[in-house]
Amino acid sequence: MKSLFKKARHLAGATSLALALSTGTVSAATPKDSLVVGWQFDDIITLDSAEAFEFSGSEVIGNTYDRLISYDPNDVSKIFGQAAESWTISEDGKTFTFKIRKGIKFASGNEMTAEDAAFSLQRAVILNKAPGFILTQFGLNETNVKDKVKAIDADTLVFETDKAYAPTFVLYCLTATIASVVDKEEVMKHAVDGDMGLAWLRTHYAGSGPFKVEQWKPSEIVVLSANQNYWNGVPAMKNVFLRHIGESSVQQLLLEKGDIDIARNLETEQLKSVEDNKEIKLIKKxxxxxxxxxxxxxxxxxxxxxxxxxxxxxxxxxxxxxxxxxxxxxxxxxxxxxxxxxxxxxxxxxxxxxxxxxxxxxxxxxxxxxxxxxxxxxxxxxxxxxxxxxxxxxxxxxxxxxxxxxxxxxxxxxxxxxxxxxxxxxxxxxxxxxxxxxxxxxxxxxxxxxxxxxxxxxxxxxxxxxxxxxxxxxxxxxxxxxxxxxxxxxxxxxxxxxxxxxxxxxVAGVRANIDGFVLGPSFDSNSYKDVVKK
Amino acid sequence: MGSSLSKGSYQAALSSFYTKKAKPFIHFFSMLAMTFFGLLLLTFVIGRMMPTDPVIAVIGDKAPEALYQATYIEMGLDKPIITQFFYYLNGVLHGDLGTSVRTANLVTDDILNYFPATLELATLATIFGMLIGIPMGVIAAVNQNKWQDNLVRIFGLIGHSAPIFWLAMIAIVVFYQHLDWVAAPEGRLSVMYEYTLPKVTNMVLIDTVLAQDWGAFKDAFAHIILPASLLSYYSIAYLSRMTRSFMLDQLNQEYVITARVKGVSETAIIWKHALGNAWVPLITVIALTYASLLEGSVLTEIVFSWPGLGRYITDALLAADMNAVLGGTIVIGFVFILLNLTSDLLYKVFDPRVK
The missing domain is CATH 3.10.105.10 (Dipeptide-binding Protein; Domain 3)
Structure with a gap:
């Protein structure tokens, strides 16, 4: 019987050790210079802007690439240049000429030129993946795109359509994820069997946006880091960690404890139960x-x-x-x-x-x-x-x-x-x-x-x-x-x-000390760029 | 004559070698090949018969019809199902499990990433299950029909019947939200370690030790302890019941009575002799429990955001990502076969009668 007690003592000892190891290791606050988001993003199947058509993938690309033009998330009628500084439309309404902003640098260190913008659009048309129709509906195809969409000098991009469409129709299409500008040199370095770098860019990054993609583990984590050379102001958050938390009730618990800063998929009953919590605010769009x-x-x-x-x-x-x-x-x-x-x-x-x-x-x-x-x-x-x-x-x-x-x-x-x-x-x-x-x-x-x-x-x-x-x-x-x-x-x-x-x-549940998280009218306009932690 | 004799003895030796040594191997490997072939064929056919269009998994819902048709042909879906299967089989035989449409990675890379997460969780759960479940079973058998036995029975009944999803949520609320004993159910590591820890084996407890990063080790342990404990509850319940039954069987044997008459201590009878013999059937039970934890911890993985193989296969199945489903099935099949082999080998160690 002595031996039985001895074994029990060992077992108890092991259990106490386990508890001792686990107790006290929990950290309830996220790092000051990082944003942690709990989100269901298992729909991401690619990070290539020529191919991505899923909500979550578009949001990641929206935060990590510059598109040719963009719009105000609070007033969609206000369109402005992003990678393009300005543009003109020909009298017949079929030729759009964009001046590319100077001084934009890709993560690789390469400077963005009109050639990169032309290549990005040509590539999307030639690859013709799921969102390809957004560009091909202007009469573009594999054979004519290099003539219709081209850089005439380092700063000037010309985009020709087959008909005189409503100008805002053309411009809004160029605010879509597919019009993100990729680093031609970097992408083509990884091209295999004429795939224009598709296989590589699905899981890698070649952009110039406010954040860089450091890592994507499907249904697990996306790690973004601030682009220190961003032309429109360096984000305050050094890192953004997007964590896949599949259960909305778990997202609620993590948000309440402060283990995440933002919960993106709270269901109706969870929203009700956190609305009176002073440490949490609800952002709606x-x-x-x-x-x-x-x-x-x-x-x-x-x-x-x-x-x-x-x-x-x-x-x-x-x-x-x-x-x-x-x-x-x-x-x-x-x-x-x-x-x-x-x-x-x-x-x-x-x-x-x-x-x-x-x-x-x-x-x-x-x-x-x-x-x-x-x-x-x-x-x-x-x-x-x-x-x-x-x-x-x-x-x-x-x-x-x-x-x-x-x-x-x-x-x-x-x-x-x-x-x-x-x-x-x-x-x-x-x-x-x-x-x-x-x-x-x-x-x-x-x-x-x-x-x-x-x-x-x-x-x-x-x-x-x-x-x-x-x-x-x-x-x-x-x-x-x-x-x-x-x-x-x-x-x-x-x-x-x-x-x-x-x-x-x-509706996103956000910790009260977080400001500047923007929910836009579409997922690719949700932005972490201006997030600050108080 | 001499040469014909030596030729004869050579042939006899060869035949004897074949019967004694090579035949079991050939038999084993042909069985293995047949098992895998059957497993793959069945999974492939079920996958293709599911009412989900695999093209949608690749191009989404909004792609134009022309792209849909092109992708349909590119995926070989216009060919008879048996042709599609042999294309796939040819790839597998060349070590190519294909690419997952959900993750854009090679399925082999995905498996190397997801399987260690499951392996780590299931191994720890099985160890907990053995450390707690077997002694509990012994105590229940020794105290048959007394309160200790009833307690173990009730404990086991709850472990078997309570839905793991519900149990997990209760455990999270108690141990994470209120007591603050464990880390958040957010995966395997906190964000500060997730990105920086060098991945060697992809089992974070081991990787943190290899990196000698004790802060990360504590963090990893705080993340795994609750899901592993919950999973182990199932194996504790099962192992304690089976141990009890095997022990009762042994305690009623004549050698136990003889030992008692000879004055051997009760502790030695129970823990050395009876449990020593009960180990033999227990090995199979442990192996099966371990195997079921390796493939069946999907719900635990979902609740704890654990990036394991069970969740990977389930998500793949729902997304009609057949390469991923088949790749995962091969791994699970392999694990079952390996565990069966291991339990057969252990039989020989624990039971001298088996040769």
């Missing part, structure tokens, strides 16, 4: 992302206009805004987000069961029908879909809710094999065409169409609206253009098989 319900017109019932109208009256917009979304979204019922040129802010729909019943009776479905609704398996989407299921049931519409993984939902949606879909759309740039192009234009509704916008996915092919959308694209007068988009949205709001429900509001 309306994003361009829209949440909508779509009805596939391949389904004979859902193709009926009166059924579509009825469903729009069967969503509890206000109830959703007050409960499920509580502060994380605002009602928006048109395809352009608030803040965009020509955005329609009318809200003609509200939950009206009687009206919906009338419309369904007129359509020939007084007792409702059975329908399937696919939705990505994320809390806010599923909760909204559940609310839709409940309100639809009031008129006898039995909704079978099918939550799926994000990519599974998209697989079904892209093949237009759904009946109802609830999901999101985020604009690719700040011009209204980005959403009009996908929601209001469908040139070919056949199954093997070459272009498959969201309108196609729901078998919606409005002939006149498609023409109007193309006309708005080349209208150079901003006021007239805004009026055109308003008219398109009014028609679309009533007749299209889309019920727009909510515009996302991003």
């Amino acid at each position: 309306g994003k361009g992302t829209l949440y909508y319900l779509s009805m596939n017109m391949k389904d004979p019932i859902l193709a009926k206009p009166k059924v579509q109208q009825a469903l729009k009256y069967l969503i509890d917009y206000k109830g959703l805004a007050d409960t499920v979304w509580d502060g994380r979204g605002q009602i928006q019922q048109a395809f352009l987000p608030k803040g965009f040129l020509g955005a329609l802010e009318d809200q003609p729909f509200s939950l009206d069961v009687e009206k919906a019943k009338e419309l369904l009776t007129e359509a020939g479905y007084p007792d409702g029908f059975d329908v399937e609704l696919i939705v990505r398996n994320s809390p806010i989407r599923v909760d909204t879909a559940k609310s839709i299921q409940t309100t639809f049931a009031k008129v006898g519409i039995k909704v079978k809710l099918i939550p799926m993984d994000g990519k599974q939902v998209l697989t079904v949606y892209r093949a237009r094999k759904h009946q109802l879909f609830f999901g999101t759309w985020g604009p690719d740039y700040q011009d209204p065409h980005t959403n009009a192009d996908t929601f209001a234009k469908n040139l070919d509704n056949s199954d093997d169409a070459k272009s498959k916008p969201v309108a196609w996915r729901n078998a919606y092919a409005p002939e006149q609206m498609t023409k109007d959308t193309l006309a708005a694209l080349v209208e150079r007068d901003a006021d007239k253009r805004a009026a055109m988009y308003l008219a398109i949205q009014k028609e679309h709001q009533q007749t299209a098989p889309f019920a727009f429900v909510m515009q996302e509001q991003e």
